[in-house]
Amino acid sequence: MTNQRTSVFARCAPGVICTLLVLAVSGLALTGSETTQRTATQMLVMGVIAVGTYIFVGNSGVLSFGHVMFVAVGAYATALMTIPHNLKQALLPALPGWLAELEFGLPEALLISGLLSLLVGVVFSLLILRLDGMAAGIASLALLISVNVVISNWDAVTRGAQGIVGIPADLTVGATVPWLIGAIAVALAYQLSRSGFRLRASREDPVAAAALGVRIRRDRSIAFVISAFVCGVGGGLYAHFLGALTPGDVYLQLTLLTLLMLIVGGIRSLSGAVIGTVFISVLAELLRRIEAGGELGPLELPPHPGVQQLILALTLMLTLLLRPGGITAGRELGFSLLGRRRGPHTRPTADPAGSG
Amino acid sequence: MAQNLVNALSIGSLNALIAIGIALLFSIMGLINFAHGELIMIGGYALLWFAALPFAVTAVLVVAVVIGCALAMERVAFRSVRGASGETLLMTSFALSLFVQGGVLLFEGPNPQSADVLGSLGASVEVAGLSVGKLDLAIVGVTAVLLLGLAWFLRATPLGVQMRAAAEDFRMARALGVRANLVVAGAFGVSGAFAAIAAIFLIARTGTLTPAMGLGPVLTGFVAIVLGGLGRLWAAALGAFVLALLSVMLQAYLPSGMAAYRDALVYLGIAVILMFRPHGIAGRPGAVRV
Numbered sequence: 011m012t013n014q015r016t017s018v019f020a021r022c023a024p025g026v027i028c029t030l031l032v033l034a035v036s037g038l039a040l041t042g043s044e045t046t047q048r049t050a051t052q053m054l055v056m057g058v059i060a061v062g063t064y065i066f067v068g069n070s071g072v073l074s075f076g077h078v079m080f081v082a083v084g085a086y087a088t089a090l091m092t093i094p095h096n097l098k099q100a101l102l103p104a105l106p107g108w109l110a111e112l113e114f115g116l117p118e119a120l121l122i123s124g125l126l127s128l129l130v131g132v133v134f135s136l137l138i139l140r141l142d143g144m145a146a147g148i149a150s151l152a153l154l155i156s157v158n159v160v161i162s163n164w165d166a167v168t169r170g171a172q173g174i175v176g177i178p179a180d181l182t183v184g185a186t187v188p189w190l191i192g193a194i195a196v197a198l199a200y201q202l203s204r205s206g207f208r209l210r211a212s213r214e215d216p217v218a219a220a221a222l223g224v225r226i227r228r229d230r231s232i233a234f235v236i237s238a239f240v241c242g243v244g245g246g247l248y249a250h251f252l253g254a255l256t257p258g259d260v261y262l263q264l265t266l267l268t269l270l271m272l273i274v275g276g277i278r279s280l281s282g283a284v285i286g287t288v289f290i291s292v293l294a295e296l297l298r299r300i301e302a303g304g305e306l307g308p309l310e311l312p313p314h315p316g317v318q319q320l321i322l323a324l325t326l327m328l329t330l331l332l333r334p335g336g337i338t339a340g341r342e343l344g345f346s347l348l349g350r351r352r353g354p355h356t357r358p359t360a361d362p363a364g365s366g
Numbered sequence: 367m368a369q370n371l372v373n374a375l376s377i378g379s380l381n382a383l384i385a386i387g388i389a390l391l392f393s394i395m396g397l398i399n400f401a402h403g404e405l406i407m408i409g410g411y412a413l414l415w416f417a418a419l420p421f422a423v424t425a426v427l428v429v430a431v432v433i434g435c436a437l438a439m440e441r442v443a444f445r446s447v448r449g450a451s452g453e454t455l456l457m458t459s460f461a462l463s464l465f466v467q468g469g470v471l472l473f474e475g476p477n478p479q480s481a482d483v484l485g486s487l488g489a490s491v492e493v494a495g496l497s498v499g500k501l502d503l504a505i506v507g508v509t510a511v512l513l514l515g516l517a518w519f520l521r522a523t524p525l526g527v528q529m530r531a532a533a534e535d536f537r538m539a540r541a542l543g544v545r546a547n548l549v550v551a552g553a554f555g556v557s558g559a560f561a562a563i564a565a566i567f568l569i570a571r572t573g574t575l576t577p578a579m580g581l582g583p584v585l586t587g588f589v590a591i592v593l594g595g596l597g598r599l600w601a602a603a604l605g606a607f608v609l610a611l612l613s614v615m616l617q618a619y620l621p622s623g624m625a626a627y628r629d630a631l632v633y634l635g636i637a638v639i640l641m642f643r644p645h646g647i648a649g650r651p652g653a654v655r656v
Contacts, residue, residue, distance in 0.1 A: 132628065135635045141644050147456075149640050152587065152633040157631035198475040264462070273457055316471030316577075323464035330458050331446055335415055 013065035016363040024196035024342035027192050030282040035288055038181050047183055054186040055247045057125070057284060059264075060241030060271045061193040062347035064283035065200055066233045067272065071213030072147075075265055076150025079111075079157040080238040084245025086161065086168055087123035089172040089177045089255055092116060097176045104166035116180075120189070120246040128235055129241025131250040135234045139227050145206065154265065171257060189247060193240050197280050201238055205229045206267030270322060274329045276336025286336065297321050368496055370618045371611075376502035378610030379509035380567055384587040385594070386516065387560035389569040390600035394553045396452050397557050398588065403580025404466040405558055408577040409565025409635070411474060414481050421483075429562040436558025440551055448550065460488055463580070472579040479631040480494040483570040505567050513564065513603065520599075525552050535595075593636055595646030604648055609636070 032054070039050030063077045091114045093101070098110055115123065138149050161168050168174065200206045209229040212219035220226060249255050267290075275286015297318040329336060384406070391397045396502040397633060412431040416424040443462045447454055520526040525548070531539040532549045540546050568583060586609065594605025612635060616628045624631075639647070 044460045071453075073456065088413050137641055140641055145592050145596070145640060145644060145646075149637050152589055152636050154638075155585070156630040156633040159627060159633075163626035163630075264459070269457075269460070314472060316473075316474055318468075319464055319471060320468030321470055323461050326445065326461035327458065327465060330461060332453060334447075334450065334454055 013114065019247060021202055022198065023344040024279070024281050025194050026195050027343040028281055031284060031288065032124075032187065032190055032194075036187050042185055046119075049291065049295045050183050051186055054183065055181070055207065055244060055251050056267070056271065057190045057290060058186075058193045058244035059154055059241055059285040060268055060275075060283045060287045060355045061190070061197050061280070062237050063244075063268050064239035064277070064280060065197050065240060066230075068277055068279065068283065069201065069206055069209045069213065069233050070230050071278075072142075072230065073147045073269075074138075074150045074153075075147050075269075076134075076154040077152045077237065077241050078260055078262075078265045078268065079134075079150075080091065080131060080228075081129050081245035081248060081264065082154075082157055082161060084120075084123040084242030085255055085260050086120045086174070086245075086248040087126050087242070088246030089121040089168070089174050089249045090114075091180060092250070093176055095175070099311055101174065102167065102169060106166075109167070114248075115252065116178075116185075120243050123246040124239040124242040127245070128166045128239040131235045131238025134229075134238075135231045137290065139230050149310060150210050154261070154293060155332035158257055158261050161260075168257070173254055173256030173259075175254040177249050177253050177255060179250060181247060181250040186247060186251075189243060191242070192279065194284065195281075196240055199206060200233065203246060205232045209233055237285060237328075270326055274326060274336055276338030278335060278340035279338050279342045280337035281341070282336050283354055285338060290325075293325065294322060325343065370614050372496060372498055372502060374607070374611040374614040375615065376499075378503050378607035380475060380571070381586055381590050381606035381610055382565060383509055383560050383564040383567070384510065384583050385590040385606040386508060386599060386601040387557040387564070388587045388600050389591050390553050390557050390560075392591065393599065395458060395512050395536070395550060396527060397444065397447060397454070398452070399456040399557070400456065400584060401463040401466060402459075402557065402561055403582075403584030404463050404470075405432050405436055405561035405567065405580070406565045406583055407470065407511060407575070407577065407580040408432055409562040410481070410569050410579060411470065412562075413483055413547070413566060413569055414479060414575065417481065417483075425566060428566060429559055432562035432565065433555050433558040434589075436554045436561070437551055442445070444550075444554075447545075448546075450498070467577050467580070474577060476577060478573050478574045478576045481569050482573065483566060500569055501567075506510075508563065508567075512560065516599075519556075525549070562581040562655045589633070589636055591646075593646055595648040598648060600642065601648040604645065608647065612636075 036054065039046050039053075041272070042050075059077075059081055062080070063074070066072070066077070067074055090098070090105075090109060091112050092112075095113050098105065102110070134150075134153055137153065138146055141149050157350055160169050164170065201210075208219065208224045209226075209232075211222070212224050212226040216226060245260065248260070252259060256272065271286040271290045272283055274290055275284070276282025301314050301317045313343070331340060383404070387405075388399055391402075409428050409606050410433045412428045412532055413424065416427045419427070439462060443458055444455070447458050490499050491503070492498075492504075511649050518526075526548050528539065528544045529546055529552060531542070532546070536546070539549075556592075564583065568579075587606075590605035590609050591602045593609060594603070594606070595601035609632070613628065613632050616631055617625065620628060620631075
């Protein structure tokens with residue numbers, strides 16, 4: 011645990027270093043081709059989603075397979091609020107009048123989408139957070155499936171499986187960076203708050219934390235709701251990155267990608283979430299180019315669908331076998347070694363079979 | 367009404383085959399096996415590879431291939447993380463699932479392929495005034511036989527008894543001379559056999575296969591297990607049938623405008639059930655071990 015008495019400067023170090031890392035990678039990408047810049051934008055958007063998911067999963071230690079539902083809510087809400095008025099009427103004639111009239115700039119739309127996701131989070135936190143561990147993960151997955159079914163069939167608002175087109179695909183690297191920095195700031199602020207400390211205590215040892223008076227469910231709810239807000243904003247950015255949105259875009263594949271980033275980076279620290287995003291984004295882009303075939307230097311490569319998934323999966327497996335805590339292994343980046351030193355195997359786990 | 371019950375029984379049987387395969391590994395080593403879906407997927411492709419042979423031979427080969435893959439998964443990936451936390455096991459299985467999917471994608475391509483299995487069972491027969499598909503009968507019958515067979519295996523054979531002991535308390539069982547590797551490999555083998563048979567029936571029902579086809583069934587299996595109650599095999603089967611019943615009944619009785627939202631209601635319903643019974647319908651609240 012970070013010592014309370016360390017200076018503000020030292021406590022904010024992970025946030026500062028993560029921000030510098032993000033700025034450096036984005037700056038590097040800006041010198042590259044248009045494709046590179048687009049990849050960098052995607053990385054930044056994924057960063058917001060990964061950091062948003064981290065706020066809950068990382069601090070609570072409860073694995074959630076359902077956070078993409080907030081991304082979905084945010085993405086569709088932002089799309090509906092930012093598509094130009096006349097296009098929206100042509101696209102979605104059955105839209106309720108007040109919704110058809112709405113037209114916001116991107117920042118306002120993102121914040122409103124975040125708040126909407128937050129409301130959804132409040133409702134769903136009542137459903138999920140009574141559960142523990144595995145059951146919570148599966149229940150959140152059940153809710154993600156529910157949300158996806160609704161999106162796929164609510165033709166009047168989401169155009170169902172056809173998806174929404176004509177979302178202004180105007181997202182640039184420069185426009186996305188501030189949002190990721192904002193997300194990092196929110197995550198850091200939560201992590202350093204009292205509730206954040208209590209939640210991490212409950213992650214390390216729920217029984218001891220409860221004995222010390224931590225109301226685990228309340229702190230989990232707080233983290234869940236904040237996390238929903240950040241994921242909603244990330245969803246809005248994602249919609250503007252894609253330009254066209256179908257229900258499949260915000261479903262299991264995105265869930266798996268987010269978890270991949272978090273686990274490889276190190277799910278138990280903010281630095282891990284950011285490093286994982288950068289690492290996997292760069293790796294995935296390299297693999298995508300190999301997979302597409304063509305010339306790579308002197309080598310002539312035939313297209314190989316599946317290579318990307320194969321190598322990403324191998325990365326994940328090797329991470330789990332050789333470095334189970336991820337790249338950062340639960341430590342935060344700091345100017346000195348401020349890291350939390352406990353590995354993932356040191357805490358006692360409740361017996362899943364419940365015998366004993 | 368009776369017709370719907372027959373449907374629910376057939377779908378529930380298929381769900382139960384999948385759920386039991388997953389629940390068995392969970393009860394013994396605390397593993398929620400994402401890669402179980404990939405075993406089903408491999409079973410589907412194996413069905414395609416051996417399609418030219420007589421069906422009985424094909425079926426035996428499919429079961430053998432899938433059991434082989436399950437044992438290989440255990441040896442290569444899960445043995446080195448045995449005893450790690452549930453999350454680590456889950457993530458390992460998730461990585462393995464992506465890996466196998468990527469491999470099949472590389473060799474078979476992403477496009478759906480079609481397979482005609484058990485085409486002769488497409489017809490229906492009249493049973494007590496109901497028209498029942500022969501395939502449904504086969505699924506229910508085979509599942510019943512397999513479940514009884516598993517129950518017998520777990521009670522009457524030395525390996526089965528050792529598996530039950532390991533499920534009760536793995537460390538204690540080892541201390542009493544149960545060989546961990548044998549028990550875990552046995553569990554993977556049984557799990558693989560169930561996956562292979564589920565694959566045959568699944569392909570017989572749907573007729574198509576893709577590298578990503580394992581995800582749907584495995585999610586259904588997970589939900590069934592959590593719904594029924596973690597850590598008990600018969601509870602997993604119960605969860606599978608409840609899930610099927612919920613889904614078929616909503617299909618039948620929802621007004622037509624709402625029918626598209628059936629799955630949303632099913633899964634929302636499951637979240638609500640779990641809210642009131644966090645340990646599943648038949649689960650027992652586990653004592654917290656400090």
